[in-house]
Amino acid sequence: MPSITPDNAAVEVVGGVDTHQDTHTAAVIDLVGRVLGTQQFPATTAGYTALLTWMRGFGRLPRVGVEGTGAYGAGLARRLRDEQVELVEVDRPDRKTRRFQGKSDPIDAIQAAKAALAGERTGTPEQRDGRVVALRNLRVARRSAVDQRADTQRQIKALIVTAPDQLRAQLRGLAVKQLIATCASLQLDPADAAAPATAATIALRSLARRHQQLSAEITELDELLEPLVAAINPGLLAAHGVGPDVAGQLLVTAGENHDRLTSEAGFAMLCGVAPIPASSGRTNRHRLNRGGDRQANAALYRVVLVRLRWDPRTRAYAEQRTKEGLSKKEIIRCLKRYVARELYQLITSKDLELAA
Known part of the structure; x- marks a missing residue:
């Protein structure tokens, strides 16, 4: 392992790390891109200390590029x-x-160091502490519960389609809330589980009670999420068409250190609502952006739908663009871009006030 000496104390180097679950592979290069060394370390607290000590043994370490x-x-x-x-x-x-160069952990670590040195294909990472990270964790649990509840509801309806005639007649046509309550209270004889009708009843009751449990879990998480979102950014939550779910998603997308988003255009790109140039020769056009955070894109879409129904200015804009020949999908894409511009100002409003 290299050590700092009078000869290398004034030398500036750049590090790169290719991360994995159990190990991290590090590389160090000088300011002209020459590789000074590569080494693998365990992905533990002691391993992080050893990695940093090893890198600093080559000289002053002002910057490290990390993948993941x-x-x-x-x-x-x-x-x-x-x-x-x-x-x-x-x-x-x-x-x-x-x-051209192949694939290995040392090669990827060297490429990470070279990218950090050149400033190409790089960005400022999100901070993983603070209230926004707490919001992210709670939203992960809520989204999982919502997805599982939707799957459970689909499974209930699929079982009803093939259920015995008497049971199907009892359950068909019921609203979701009434259907879940009815299935959860079905009476049966567990000793006769080998009979198809009894097995269908057991399955429906089990799925309905799971649905109720997931609904209670979602309600419990919402009671934690709504005040947290309001405490982080009440102005965003008060915007037209923005509820706790949409506001929470946009705050998570922007991150705790949302000052890394240097412009509203960057925020729009992050949300996948910035049109991508697709011009060539005499053709000057843009194409649909399918990148970015798709959850944030969906959140902006919901805001646009609300405003198209209830906001007079948005409806007037849609009517004007329709007369100009734009389709409904094209109008919604334009509106998502405008909404992203507006909400970016609300997300960064605290920083703007401090700067003023």
Whole structure:
């Protein structure tokens, strides 16, 4: 392991790390891109310390590029921030680079260091502490419960289609709430579970009670989420068409350190609502952006739907653009871009007030 000496104390180097669940592979390069060394370390607290000590043995370490700061590299990212080392999030190497250079952990670590040195395909990673991170964790649990409840409801309806005639006649045509309550209270004889009719009744009752349990869990999480969202950004929550779910998603997308979003155009790109240039020769056009955070994109879509129904200005805009020949889908895409611009100002309003 190299150690700091008078010869290398003034040398500036850049690090790169390829992160995995159990190990992190690190690389160090100088300011002209020459590889000074590569080494693998365990993905533990002691491993982070050893990795940082090893990198600093080559010289002054002002910057480290890390691939996967929001997943396997989260622990290392926290340690680098504590040590006042500039952290740069790098994208994985593109296909062309991997086709010519191959794929291995040391190669990826070297590419991360070179990307951090050149400032290409890099970004400022999200901070993984604070109230927004707490909001993210609660939303993960809520989204899982919502998805499972929807699956349970579909399974109940599928079982009713093939249920015995008497049971199907009893349950068909009921509203969802009444259907769940009826299935959850079905009476049966467990000793006769081998009979198809009894088995169907047992399954329906079990699924209905699971549905009720998931609904109670969602309600409990909502009681925690709504005041948390209101405490983080009440102005965003008060915007037309923005409820706790939409506001929570947009806050999570922007992150705790939303100052990393330097413009509303960057926020629109992050949400996947910024049109992508697709011009060539005499053709000047844009195409649909299918990148970005799709959950944030869906949140903006819900805001647009609400405003198309209840906001006079939005409805007037839609009528005007319809007369100009735009389709409904194209109008919604334009509106999502405008909504992203408006909500970006609300998300960053505290920073703007401090700057003023």
